Amino acid sequence: MSSALSTLADHSDAQLIAAHCAGHPDAFGEIFRRHKDRMWAVAVRTCGDPEMAADAVQDAFLAAYRRAGSFRGEAAVTTWLHRIVVNACLDRLRRRRPTSALPEVELPDRHDDHAATVTRLDVRAALAKLPEGQRLALVLVDMQQLSVAETAEILGVAEGTVKSRCSRARAAMAESLGLHRGAS
Numbered sequence: 001m002s003s004a005l006s007t008l009a010d011h012s013d014a015q016l017i018a019a020h021c022a023g024h025p026d027a028f029g030e031i032f033r034r035h036k037d038r039m040w041a042v043a044v045r046t047c048g049d050p051e052m053a054a055d056a057v058q059d060a061f062l063a064a065y066r067r068a069g070s071f072r073g074e075a076a077v078t079t080w081l082h083r084i085v086v087n088a089c090l091d092r093l094r095r096r097r098p099t100s101a102l103p104e105v106e107l108p109d110r111h112d113d114h115a116a117t118v119t120r121l122d123v124r125a126a127l128a129k130l131p132e133g134q135r136l137a138l139v140l141v142d143m144q145q146l147s148v149a150e151t152a153e154i155l156g157v158a159e160g161t162v163k164s165r166c167s168r169a170r171a172a173m174a175e176s177l178g179l180h181r182g183a184s
Helices: 002-009 013-021 027-047 050-066 077-095 114-129 130-141 148-155 160-175
Strands: none
Touching: 002 027, 013 027, 013 077, 027 050, 027 077, 027 130, 050 077, 077 130, 077 148, 114 130, 114 160, 130 148, 130 160, 148 160
8 A cells, every 4th residue: 555655645746636537545635735835825815814724724625635637737736726726715704794803823932032923913914905906916926936927827817817917916015015205
């Protein structure tokens, strides 16, 4: 059994999706193992709430598991998964209209200093102020380090739209964080 698992690790994501569709019982588990942490990071940054992000990631992986047969292979599996995760997050965010305050930040570990914690809170608050489209583009390009093309595919918009959303989001973040203050 362990030799079967080691051979799964040697397969590409696309091969694993094909194996899953062909009925291999462990193929999708390998996809999950490879991508769960990155998808979690996207969901947390998109939702701003760890509990909502956990639910969105669960929804997304269940949807990917069920709809793996619809994967056309025109994009990377990671791009496909990003799109599913982002859509799951957006679905959850739309169900919960933004009436609540920004969720509490987890307590810093003993290695965090005060300034880093304050900065993280400031950045999270600035991100929360951005319109949804700008926030998603900024998270995917600047924080998840996806290309503009991958981000455009995930969000279902043109590359130019991603570039302009990122530019506007960066300017708004800089303003919100006080980085554009004039000399007083």
